[in-house]
Amino acid sequence: MNKDTSRTTPEPILLSDALKTFEALWSPRIVTRVNDYDVRISKVRGEHVWHVHEDTDEFFLVLDGELAIRLRGTDGERTVTLARGAVFVVPRGTWHKPSAADGASVLFFEPSGTPSVGDRHDAIPGHVDATTGHELGS
Numbered sequence: 001m002n003k004d005t006s007r008t009t010p011e012p013i014l015l016s017d018a019l020k021t022f023e024a025l026w027s028p029r030i031v032t033r034v035n036d037y038d039v040r041i042s043k044v045r046g047e048h049v050w051h052v053h054e055d056t057d058e059f060f061l062v063l064d065g066e067l068a069i070r071l072r073g074t075d076g077e078r079t080v081t082l083a084r085g086a087v088f089v090v091p092r093g094t095w096h097k098p099s100a101a102d103g104a105s106v107l108f109f110e111p112s113g114t115p116s117v118g119d120r121h122d123a124i125p126g127h128v129d130a131t132t133g134h135e136l137g138s
């Protein structure tokens, strides 16, 4: 059993406060960790990039605004729309492209080290941060 407590946080974190600590879009911050997973939050607006996580599902919870996720299936593409408070999981191996025309705040739950642009992706536009998540406050 790993007794290292440095990965977790000693005090409660109000997500609304955490969201005020950064402005960068599509640039997730790691709020805390659960076992081998990160809890990340991100502010988003406009389009992300088509990408795929080959080995992990990706959990989304919309904290504010509305998020659309374009999904590429074997029988074509579809879009799921997540209102504030909605959760959705993009299955591993599924190409997807999140977008938020009017902006949104999103919480992600995924294994630590998961690249925000997946294992494979289209050309990364300049407004998208390719990262495994930044520490909160950085």
Ligand code: NI
Pocket (backbone or CB within 6 Å): 051, 053, 058, 096, 116, 117, 118
């Ligand atoms: Ni993804």
